[in-house]
Amino acid sequence: MIPALEIENLSKVYDNDFEALKGISLSVKQGDFFALLGPNGAGKSTTIGIICSLVAKSAGKISVFGIDIDEDFPAAKRHIGIVPQEFNFNQFEKGLDIVINQAGYYGLAPGLARERAEKYLRELGLWEQRDIPARMLSGGMKRRLMIARSLVHEPQLLILDEPSAGVDIEMRRSMWDFLRRINAQGTTIILTTHYLEEAEALCRHIAIINHGKIVENTSMKELLRQLDREVFILDCLEELPEVITIDGFLIRRVDDHTLEVEVQKGQHLNQIFNALDVAGVHISSMRNRANRLEEMFVNLVEGAA
Amino acid sequence: MNLQEQYVAFTTIVRKEIKRYLRIWTQTLLPSAITMSLYFVIFGTLIGSRIGEMGGFTYMEFVVPGLIMMAIVTNSYSNVVSSFFGAKFSGSVEELLVSPVSNVVILMGYVVGGVSRGLLVAVVVTLVSLFFTDLTIHSYFIVVVVVLMTSTLFALAGFINAVYANSFDDISIIPTFVLTPLIYLGGVFYSMDLLPEFWANVSKLNPLVYVVNAFRYGVLGVSDVSLPIAFGMIIIFTTLAFGYSMHLLNSGKRLRQ
Numbered sequence: 001m002i003p004a005l006e007i008e009n010l011s012k013v014y015d016n017d018f019e020a021l022k023g024i025s026l027s028v029k030q031g032d033f034f035a036l037l038g039p040n041g042a043g044k045s046t047t048i049g050i051i052c053s054l055v056a057k058s059a060g061k062i063s064v065f066g067i068d069i070d071e072d073f074p075a076a077k078r079h080i081g082i083v084p085q086e087f088n089f090n091q092f093e094k095g096l097d098i099v100i101n102q103a104g105y106y107g108l109a110p111g112l113a114r115e116r117a118e119k120y121l122r123e124l125g126l127w128e129q130r131d132i133p134a135r136m137l138s139g140g141m142k143r144r145l146m147i148a149r150s151l152v153h154e155p156q157l158l159i160l161d162e163p164s165a166g167v168d169i170e171m172r173r174s175m176w177d178f179l180r181r182i183n184a185q186g187t188t189i190i191l192t193t194h195y196l197e198e199a200e201a202l203c204r205h206i207a208i209i210n211h212g213k214i215v216e217n218t219s220m221k222e223l224l225r226q227l228d229r230e231v232f233i234l235d236c237l238e239e240l241p242e243v244i245t246i247d248g249f250l251i252r253r254v255d256d257h258t259l260e261v262e263v264q265k266g267q268h269l270n271q272i273f274n275a276l277d278v279a280g281v282h283i284s285s286m287r288n289r290a291n292r293l294e295e296m297f298v299n300l301v302e303g304a305a
Numbered sequence: 306m307n308l309q310e311q312y313v314a315f316t317t318i319v320r321k322e323i324k325r326y327l328r329i330w331t332q333t334l335l336p337s338a339i340t341m342s343l344y345f346v347i348f349g350t351l352i353g354s355r356i357g358e359m360g361g362f363t364y365m366e367f368v369v370p371g372l373i374m375m376a377i378v379t380n381s382y383s384n385v386v387s388s389f390f391g392a393k394f395s396g397s398v399e400e401l402l403v404s405p406v407s408n409v410v411i412l413m414g415y416v417v418g419g420v421s422r423g424l425l426v427a428v429v430v431t432l433v434s435l436f437f438t439d440l441t442i443h444s445y446f447i448v449v450v451v452v453l454m455t456s457t458l459f460a461l462a463g464f465i466n467a468v469y470a471n472s473f474d475d476i477s478i479i480p481t482f483v484l485t486p487l488i489y490l491g492g493v494f495y496s497m498d499l500l501p502e503f504w505a506n507v508s509k510l511n512p513l514v515y516v517v518n519a520f521r522y523g524v525l526g527v528s529d530v531s532l533p534i535a536f537g538m539i540i541i542f543t544t545l546a547f548g549y550s551m552h553l554l555n556s557g558k559r560l561r562q
Contacts, residue, residue: 014562049562052403053402053403054402054403054562055561055562056557056561074405074407075405077404077405078405080403082403084396084399086396087396088395088396088397088399089395089396089397090391090392090395090397091395092328097321097324098400101317101321101400102400102404104313104314104316104317104318104320105314105400105401105405105406106306106310106314106405106406107306107307107309107310107311107313107314107406108313110313149400
């Protein structure tokens with residue numbers, strides 16, 4: 001099957017000689033939910049900018065659903081929907097007009113444009129606000145407006161650059177549900193985010209970019225499998241003894257009711273629970289000290305630095 | 306995109322532009338009507354009555370075509386420069402740049418938006434002028450052609466200004482320090498016959514001389530410059546402005562990184 005996005009040896013050197021991309025290659029399968037992660041300035045936005053023609057590449061090749069952007073960029077663009085990081089619409093226009101105009105730029109006849117605008121504004125919970133100037137919408141609503149705008153021509157590839165920035169938890173969850181739904185319907189989604197929990201919750205494949213190079217490109221499962229250790233926080237019902245040890249585990253007493261346990265790859269949690277049970281300690285809850293992916297991300301990025 | 310889709314994209318841009326300037330009509334349409342009324346009162350009625358005839362017409366009759374043309378020039382220019390720079394400033398120009406719409410359609414959409422405002426203001430100013438003088442049109446064909454060509458030329462000039470502008474100051478520098486002097490020195494208020502030969506020749510470098518005189522010919526039937534030369538110059542300036550605007554869009558200068 002033709003990949004939704006194929007990037008080969010993509011490079012970008014800006015006018016000030018800053019080398020933002022150093023020959024990256026990526027392939028995103030059709031129907032995938034793909035995360036592109038990296039610290040600030042790593043090259044994520046440059047990559048996205050090149051894919052959607054806002055940034056000119058210095059070298060390399062990009063194909064969108066088999067269409068080389070150097071040969072027929074307009075045809076490739078028809079497959080792409082983009083949700084940028086910054087609000088980039090006319091703040092004085094009404095939400096409905098913004099979405100309908102975008103449909104017009106893709107050549108959708110006015111009747112169909114309005115129908116699609118209504119469909120996506122309703123799906124994203126913005127139909128009641130359709131006649132309000134965009135500047136009066138909340139941050140979360142503005143972001144959903146940009147998603148509605150990006151979908152109005154029903155692209156097969158949706159690219160979201162930091163979609164959760166400035167969005168509250170409830171709104172973020174409903175946006176995730178929406179993205180999962182359109183992904184299940186066949187839309188390929190590429191996501192950049194700083195919320196690693198978001199990438200872990202949504203994405204099946206992941207690439208990590210740092211200093212203009214891809215430092216990891218694999219499936220989410222494989223990446224998480226590579227984790228060689230995890231640290232868990234255990235909340236205990238009874239007051240803990242002053243000294244507590246479990247053979248084979250690094251364990252730290254955080255306070256009277258909290259333990260921190262480091263679990264190496266190959267070890268299993270039952271050993272911990274059994275040992276604590278014998279010691280008369282009962283666990284009321286357990287959580288990761290940090291997001292698992294976050295630890296991996298920091299290791300990869302610091303390792304590449 | 307096929308032709309029909311390009312046409313839809315074109316009408317979308319034009320409709321958006323028209324909605325924009327109608328939404329803020331007190332900033333876009335009203336000032337020209339008020340300013341031109343003052344010009345008619347001061348230059349036409351108060352001062353003009355003491356000047357006597359100019360080019361074989363009363364001074365009021367002489368200045369009306371120039372003032373109408375002045376309104377067309379400033380409005381078609383300022384519509385595109387403010388709208389396109391505003392789109393650049395807010396980032397909303399990216400809506401167009403990421404879409405498959407062709408560069409020529411983007412340019413023509415903005416230009417036709419500017420032309421439509423120029424035409425609308427021309428109608429308003431013409432109606433205002435009827436309170437001060439009787440207008441008899443010498444050639445409707447020439448009037449219409451000159452108005453369309455001139456507003457196109459200055460809409461293109463506004464587009465170039467918008468592409469180069471980095472701040473809101475930059476979109477007022479050219480109208481203030483270049484366009485306004487060219488208009489005032491373009492024969493709106495006087496006949497070129499009044500100028501010494503040297504300055505009359507220098508004036509021929511000013512594109513406003515050709516548009517004002519071609520329009521005056523259409524209205525009054527008199528012109529300080531030959532009509533074919535005037536049309537030729539307008540066509541040359543418009544072609545150059547169009548070519549340069551397309552070059553800016555195709556190269557992505559100041560629009561794409």
